[in-house]
Amino acid sequence: MGKFRLSGMAACALAACAALPAGPAAAEVAIGVFVPTTGVLAPLGNDMRNGFLLAAKGAIVKGEPVRLIVEDTGGNPANGLRKAQKLVLEDKVSLLLGGASSAVTLGINAQAPRLNVPIVTTNAQAVPITGEQCSRFMFRTVPHDGNTAKASAAMFAERPDMIGRKWFVVYHDYAYGLSNKAEFSHIPGIQIAGEAGRPVGTADWSSAIAQIQASDADGIYLALAVGDDLTAFVNQARGYGLDFPIMTPAGIPDTMLQALGKNGVGMIANGLTASWMQEDESPQIAELVKAYHEEYGIVPGYQAIQAYAGMQFVLAVLEAADEISTDAIIKALEDTVAETVVGPIDIRAEDHQGMQGTFVAEAVALDPPRHGASIGWKPVTRMSWDQINLLPEETGCKGF
Template structure:
């Protein structure tokens, strides 16, 4: 039976701390809060700010938006348990969030089985919207393919022919390396990949990894590690001279949540995707930045933008659908345009991937702190395959 906006049950929101009423619209949100606080803490601040803005502007057709948030602890099984509780006990009309790609795929499969709308925020594996895509799953962040295409374009300009790769040994790292290899070899048939290292996520033995890569004598290195693993790799690799006179191309490293912990150890000249929050001149970003700094007396991380844009996207879909029926939400999400701090995006109808882009530039050390320089914002729309081609990659 079609669920309309005025008949939602009661719940307690973990944002804003207010009691929900019968007319409230409840969204479930799941993320690895205890597993990756560097990203998820600012991410939570971003979505909480979005919720307050939406409700201050009248909510969803006059109904208050409530987010019920759960921690998956970085474990797919816990994410599914949380998703079950959100749907069966809390009565949410959609699920959102997730960070790790393996968790995102698990929640996506759950959404398909339970026929519940899922708006993924961070999981980057291409399988989310292509080989394992389904009618119920949409994704916000630019995928591995998009970021690899951006980075491969820059990598192809380097004189380097011998490449090595370092990536966490799970879905995200495997997917990122595979697509980067494919795209770089397409642009530069003369390159070869001479070594690869697959440390377990969160448990890198940086000394052994650096030693193995150095032994292969590559001209350049692709890095896909992030968080604490990145810090260990950079410090150990720098001590061993691994990065001396070698080009490094690195996914995500320009994001402040990963640059900040490096402090004075930030490497210079790495080609990265990231978020130079203090240098962005996009008009829509200024309003977001001002509001965020006023509210939190802190600067945003990329997680802040993801959390904020995720809930703004959910609200736009609910508003357009004017219903909480899953089929209505799916129809509304296909092709929908959403305003973001990086400018307008759309969620493509063919593969449910948004056109949100990324900043591509180089790392630099300024006043003892890591930052990005020589960057430009690249729209995801310019790097995604056509919708017709993407549709062929879906089951």
């Protein structure tokens, strides 16, 4: 049977500014949101929370109001699991949504059969989430590190000035960083001049910068979780005179770009899924940018846009499900294609990986500023899903 297509707007009247307020209700559909709103990953988690809240304003599913219950994971796997248990056992949510951190997402997925609710991540990118640790409960709406590496390979194939460089890989020594640097090293023809792994929460990068200076590198690849650590590295690297290209697999939130200022100009992202700067050609993105700026006073970063689109998808899925039960929602997640601000979101039933393309993008200075932003991610080259696709057998998913 073919996929069931649903317009997010038609399904449940999405848009506007905030979720329904927390509190008991006679009848409602409860969605549990798990994101880091404190700690080093807070810039990423807060963008995601804002996107979820913006998409859920006034949402109605099967005639009942939708309520979001947001819990702060702090980017810590043990804390993330406790919050997931609380959302399921105490708050009785029908679905878990979020997953800023791959480590947190994998930790929750390990207990998925006990939690017995669907889990949807709109950000976590470690390949094992829908690869060797895939499960019937876990779904991902965005590309993973392997897809990003294929986008990088396609970009490098067209850019001899980039493939000829010797790249020094700086990575976070945990799930996302390890997965990402491994995928980067598999790009055909890539030259790795060295690598430096550091724990999440590293504020002083001088020792890693010394390693780069001692190598023959002329490019830096950052397999760092998106948070305060990444901006600290970029500022210190530029301060030490490292002026060669800096590449991040999926960019950084636009709030962080503004903080970097001129140090961020010229950074390259090879797996960007969306940018607010697409407002010029996309009425849907333009409408989102307007609403987001009115609500939060800033432009939406790509995690906020991914979260908004992910919530549109989830609301459409819940409306399409035969009933609000785990089995029915899982079936609808596999069978529904929903129109969102980033285009259709379609989940592959074999491994629950979202089939979405990416962009190669460059951080550019804006003169004059737009919506208060003086720098933004400008998409340069579109990579279709067919160009970045990895099959389940290539990622290690052996079925459910």
